[in-house]
Amino acid sequence: MAGDLGAVRRRLADFDDGLVVTHERPDGDAIGSLLGLTLSLRKQGKRAVAVIPGGLPERFASLPGGEWVRSGWPADPTPVIAVDCADQERIAPPWPPAWPPPDVNIDHHATNTRFGQVNLIDPRATATAEVLYDLASELGLPLDADVATNLLAGIVTDTIGFRTDNVTPAALRKAAALVEAGGRLQEVYERLLTQRPLASARYWGAGLSHLQRQGDVLWSHLTLDDRVAAGYEGDDDADLVNFLSTVDGASVTVLFVEQPGSKVKVSWRARGGVDVSRLAQTFGGGGHEPAAGATLDGRLEDVERLVLTATARSLSGVAPTQG
Numbered sequence: 001m002a003g004d005l006g007a008v009r010r011r012l013a014d015f016d017d018g019l020v021v022t023h024e025r026p027d028g029d030a031i032g033s034l035l036g037l038t039l040s041l042r043k044q045g046k047r048a049v050a051v052i053p054g055g056l057p058e059r060f061a062s063l064p065g066g067e068w069v070r071s072g073w074p075a076d077p078t079p080v081i082a083v084d085c086a087d088q089e090r091i092a093p094p095w096p097p098a099w100p101p102p103d104v105n106i107d108h109h110a111t112n113t114r115f116g117q118v119n120l121i122d123p124r125a126t127a128t129a130e131v132l133y134d135l136a137s138e139l140g141l142p143l144d145a146d147v148a149t150n151l152l153a154g155i156v157t158d159t160i161g162f163r164t165d166n167v168t169p170a171a172l173r174k175a176a177a178l179v180e181a182g183g184r185l186q187e188v189y190e191r192l193l194t195q196r197p198l199a200s201a202r203y204w205g206a207g208l209s210h211l212q213r214q215g216d217v218l219w220s221h222l223t224l225d226d227r228v229a230a231g232y233e234g235d236d237d238a239d240l241v242n243f244l245s246t247v248d249g250a251s252v253t254v255l256f257v258e259q260p261g262s263k264v265k266v267s268w269r270a271r272g273g274v275d276v277s278r279l280a281q282t283f284g285g286g287g288h289e290p291a292a293g294a295t296l297d298g299r300l301e302d303v304e305r306l307v308l309t310a311t312a313r314s315l316s317g318v319a320p321t322q323g
Contacts, residue, residue: 007118009139011079011104017047018079021102024092025236025265026052026084028060028157028192033083033106033128035065036150040132042068043142053093057234062191063153064146079103084128084154086286088115106131111277111286123288126164126171129154133174145182152183153192160242161193164290200238202230207240207255216315218250219308221300222257235259237267245269252276252311256304259295264303267293268311279314283307 020038022030034050041048049070056066073096082102085091086109091102105116108131110123125131129151136143143151155175159167162175179185206226212219222237232238241255251274257265266283268276268291275289285294296303 004118005120005138008104008106008120008135011081011118012041012139012141015041015046015048015079015081015103018081018103019049019051019073020081020083021051021085021091022083023085023090024053026057026092027236029127029129029154030084031057031060031063032150032152032154032157033132035060035063035068036129036147036154037081037083037106037132038068039065039150040136040141040143040147043144043147051093058197059192059234060153062187063150065150081106082116083107083132084109086112088113106135109277109286109288111281111292124166126166126168127154127158129158130171130174133178143178143181145184148178148181148183149188152178152185153188156185156188157192161189166288166290196238199231199233203227203232203238204240204243206230207237207244211244213247213250215312216251217254217308217311218244218247218252219254219256219304220244221255221304223300224258224260236265241267241269245271251315254307254311256300256307258300262299263295263297264300265293265295266303266307267291274315276311276314279311282310 020034022034038048038050050068052069053071055071056069072093077099080102081104082091083106086107088095102116105119106128107121108123108125108128112121122131133151207220207222210220237255237257241253244255245253251270251272253269255267259265268280270276270290277287277289277292280287280292280294283294283296285292287293
């Protein structure tokens with residue numbers, strides 16, 4: 001792990017009453033890490049609270065710890081731990097301008113900007129939840145069945161069920177240790193990777209109907225109208241991008257999701273050693289080599305054209321630019 005473990009130990013020892021936060025549109029690793037750390041701190045007698053705007057998303061309602069979720073910031077600055085967030089600008093809700101940087105920043109993204117007062121970053125980890133497992137082992141943080149279930153949720157979802165190429169024997173051993181601690185692997189796998197609501201399936205149908213491919217690039221989009229027609233209440237892609245990335249014949253998959261206020265969420269997935277994190281960084285985003293994202297201002301069709309051009313240039317060996 002890249003960071004001062006001793007400094008993290010001291011910060012956590014002083015963390016008696018504070019918040020655990022993560023990035024906007026949180027995925028399984030963000031939620032699992034957020035709830036897992038919150039519960040572990042509370043089991044130490046600390047008054048930790050997780051922050052998720054709008055509350056815990058329905059998809060993750062089965063995970064333990066939802067009762068400790070709040071939706072916004074308190075009036076006065078308080079200690080904060082950020083998990084699974086590569087950039088302070090992506091923290092949700094937006095970071096209060098008058099507050100100092102987060103006390104601790106724990107993450108596994110290689111693109112992390114080290115925005116915390118203390119940073120613990122391990123790009124070799126499959127998920128931030130794996131970093132937290134290592135941290136619990138090093139510092140003796142409580143790791144019961146509920147904490148283990150949340151950390152398993154982070155690892156299972158970020159590896160798409162242990163299918164990504166960064167899964168190592170060590171990561172599998174850690175997952176096994178979490179199961180031995182009472183982590184409910186079957187429940188996590190089924191609820192977060194296998195099952196999906198009818199509205200999500202309808203939303204997928206819209207995305208599949210827009211599917212296109214040119215050369216090594218496969219792409220699709222989801223509009224605001226698609227979301228309304230499907231009855232899908234989230235503002236994400238319902239994990240469609242991970243499904244599209246299984247289609248044969250493409251090195252890179254791109255999914256564009258229209259957002260309110262003339263914004264577009266862009267997600268890249270890659271295989272065969274292609275690094276899309278650098279591409280995402282040129283658009284103000286970040287992520288991992290095989291999986292990255294960014295949010296751009298503009299109309300859907302304009303963002304599609306801009307991003308697809310940059311993606312094709314990147315694959316051809318030309319350095320990507322935003323222009």
